[in-house]
Amino acid sequence: MKGVFLMELEEGEEDPLSNDISNLEISLHALTGLGHVISMMLLVMIVGVPLKALVDTSSTHTFIHTEVAACLGLSISSRDGLSMLVMNGDRVCSPGVCLAREVLIYEEPFSIDCVALDLGGFDLVLSVQWLCSLGPIVWDFDALSMAFWYQGRAHIWTGLGSKVLVAHAIADPRTILEKLLLSYVDIFKEPHRLPPSRRHDHCIHLIPGSPTVAVWPYRYPQLLKDEIERQCDDM
Template identity: 35%
Template sequence: MRVTGNVRGKPVHILIYTGSTHNFLDLETTKRLGCKLEDTEPFPVAVANGNKMYSSFACKSFGWKMQGISFTTDMMILPLGGCDMVLGVQWLVTLGDINWNFHQLKIEFDVGGVIQRRDEHHTTTNHGLFLCLDGDSIPSQQPAAILDLLVEFSYLFEEPKTLPPRRDQDHDITLKPSSPLSM
C-alpha cells in the first residue's frame, strides 16, 4: 500500500509492504534529505525478481510523519527507484493489531498503546491515538514485471549529473542540402 508522508516538511512516498522483512530508505532520498548514514556489514536483500542487492549503509532512528503523527525506526539504505521508503514487517510488528482493508486501501492501528492522564480531580485512562491511513488513490499502472525491472535497474534512470564523455566520433546528423536548417 502506498501512502504519502513527510520528513521535515518534504514529501516522501512510502510503500507499506508486508513482503519486506526490513525497512528501506532510497539512496537518493537520503541524499536529498541530508540523512546521516552509518556503515554496516553488507546485508543481502532479495528483490522481487529473485536477484540480490546489498545494503552497506543504515540510517538509525530515521523520523518521518504520516497524517501529522511522528514515527521513528531504523532504515537500511538501497536504491529503490519506485518510492522513497519501504516500511516492512520490521516496522509493522511495532504497531500491534492492524485492521487492513485492501478494497478501500485503508490501514488502521492504535498508536501509543494505553495512556494515563491525570488532572487535579481524577485519573483517566485513554487508549492511544487510533490512526487510519488511506492509501494513495492512484496505484501504479505498470505491470509487476516492469516495476521489478525499474527497481532492479534504477541506477540507469537516475538524472545525469555530468555531460557524457568525449568520443572519437560524436553523434552527427547530416541534413539534406535542401532542408531549411542546412543553410
C-alpha cells in the first residue's frame, strides 16, 4: 500500500526533478516510518554526518527529512506553493528541494536531488530514481544485502540490522572468484582421504555372486547395440 503525492507548482515555474511532476510518489512506510517489519536501510553520509536511509522501491524520488536538512545546514531551494496531495485527501507542504547533494554510501559518492519532507523514522529515503542508476540489482532480504555492478566494479552491500554489516567493491572479476573460494575454503580444498561418514551414506548395492559386467566402450547405449546386432543377424 502506498500514498501518492501530487506536487502543485505555480504557473510558469520549472521543476528541477522531473518534467512530469504528477508522478512524484512516496510510500506510506517511508512517510510514517511504520509498516514493514523487514526494511532495507543503509548507512549514508552527508557532509560527514552519518544518516539512516531507507531504500524504498515504492517511492519515485529521493526525500530528506526537513529537520535533518536544517541541522546539516543544507541549502533548500524554496518552492512557493509547493504541496503534496496524499491519496487520503491530506495535503502536506514541502519547503523545497536540496539540489545535487553529495550522498556518500559505503565510500561511493552519489549526486542526488532530495525533496525536503517531514519523514517518520528515517533521515533519508532512497528511491527508484536512485536505484535505476545502479543498474540490475540482486537482492537477498533474508541477509539484507544487495549486489550490483556500478562504475566498472562489483558492489555487495548489507543493510542496517544485518548480522554482518559489510560493503565490498571489487574491480577485477577474477577477484570475486578468489573471494568466493576463500569464503568456502572448507568445500573447495583438495581432498586427501575418503569423505567422513554422514547420516545418509550412499553406496552401490551389488547382488552377491553376480558376475562382473564387461562391455566394450561403444559410442551408443547397450540396448541400441543389441538392436543393431539383431538387425544385422536378420539380414
